[in-house]
Amino acid sequence: MIEKTPAEIVLIRKACEITRDALILAKSLIREGISTYDIDKSIEKFIIDSGGTAPCKGYMGYPCASCISVNDMVVHGIPSKSIILKNGDIVSVDIVAAYKGYCGDATRTFCVGEVDGEKKKLVRVTKECFFKGIENARVGDRIGKISHAIQQHAESNGFSVVRELTGHGIGRKMHEPPEVLNYGKETDGAVIKENMVIAIEPMINAGKKEIAMLRDGWSVVTRDGKPSAHYENTVLFTAKGAEVLTLETDDEYYPR
Numbered sequence: 001m002i003e004k005t006p007a008e009i010v011l012i013r014k015a016c017e018i019t020r021d022a023l024i025l026a027k028s029l030i031r032e033g034i035s036t037y038d039i040d041k042s043i044e045k046f047i048i049d050s051g052g053t054a055p056c057k058g059y060m061g062y063p064c065a066s067c068i069s070v071n072d073m074v075v076h077g078i079p080s081k082s083i084i085l086k087n088g089d090i091v092s093v094d095i096v097a098a099y100k101g102y103c104g105d106a107t108r109t110f111c112v113g114e115v116d117g118e119k120k121k122l123v124r125v126t127k128e129c130f131f132k133g134i135e136n137a138r139v140g141d142r143i144g145k146i147s148h149a150i151q152q153h154a155e156s157n158g159f160s161v162v163r164e165l166t167g168h169g170i171g172r173k174m175h176e177p178p179e180v181l182n183y184g185k186e187t188d189g190a191v192i193k194e195n196m197v198i199a200i201e202p203m204i205n206a207g208k209k210e211i212a213m214l215r216d217g218w219s220v221v222t223r224d225g226k227p228s229a230h231y232e233n234t235v236l237f238t239a240k241g242a243e244v245l246t247l248e249t250d251d252e253y254y255p256r
Contacts (some may be wrong), residue, residue, distance in 0.1 A: 002178065003195040004171055008102060009236065012171065012197055016104030016234050016245035018052040018097040023108050024248060026066075026093045030110045032085055036068040040079035043095060052097040055174055062218060067094040069219070074162055074203055074211055074228040076218040087113035090123055092230040096174050103174050105199040106246035107232035119227055122206050125157045126229035129182070129202035131253055134235060134242040143180055143189030143198075150202050151183040160209035162228070165220065167201045170234055192237050197245075201232030 004012065022043050029039050044065035047054045054065035062078075069077035069092040070085070077083075077092075085091060094107040109123045132153040133146040154161050167180030178190035182202050205211075207226030214221060222228050236243045247254055 002169060002176075002190075003193050004197050005195075008171060009195065009197070011100050011102040012104060012234070012236075013245055015052065015097050015099040015102050016106070018047055018050045018099060019095050019104035019106050019234070020246045020248060021050065022046050022095050022097060023093060023106055023246075026095070027108065027110060030085065030091060030112060032087045032113050034085055035081050036070070036077065036079040036083040036085070036091070037081040039068060039093065040064045040066050043093075047095075047097045050097075052099045054096070055098045055103060056096050059174070065095075068092070069094070069228075069230070071227050072222045072225050074205070074220045074222060075165060075230060076220055078216060078218055085112045088115055088119075090115060090119050090227055090229060092228075094230065094232065101172055103170050103172070104234050104246055105170055105174060105232060106234060107201060107230045109229040109231060118206055121157070122159060122204065122227060122229045125154065125159060126202050126204040127231045129153045129204060130200060130231050130233060133200055133202070134244070137192060137237075138241055139192050139194045139237055139239060141192050142187055143178060143192060144184050145186045146200060147181040147184040147189060148186045154182075154202065154204045160205045160207065162203040162205060162209055162211055164211060165203055167199050167232070170197055170199045194237060194239055196237045197234060198237075199232055199234050201230060203228065203230050
């Protein structure tokens, strides 16, 4: 069922808390010289120590607890000892944590050291796209209202929106209905219902929108080699509007 029960929401909230805190840990680890493998192992240990599980590991053969994507890699980068972060990189860390069978999902794109102006703007605008998306979305609207706002903000800043990859519902599974596009008309998509939980995740490219899959069968990169950023949160819709379940309490957007 798309709408979640009060009992399910309690468990989703806990899963989202673990996800959020794992991302805070990841942020503290991001530095020049660290491998994406070491970041992933720290994330996995944290999730397990927090009473959760890492459902990405083993999902359709995926080997790691998180996805870590650097520069022109859009999503699903496989952590590796050979991928060492360098000054000027941007790196997206995508984490799903589960608690008693329910999932939370969130992504942040971090800057490594001194990052050039284009990359800084890309990271900032991608985050803004998420909040523009939920700003005026309410129960009874179409999901397209979120999608349209994301596309408008990205393109008005000179960036492009990835088409093939989308947000999604979340609960017992990482990926549930409905699909949450990052582009389209306000009248598109499923109707937002009370107690619906969805993962909204703008994936925004500095260059053109086209992407390609690498031979590992997971890693997705931009075709033109330009950088990409990713920002995601798990969101609960109530009669009051959108509640972001994976948002850091010190974030500028956190409701006070």
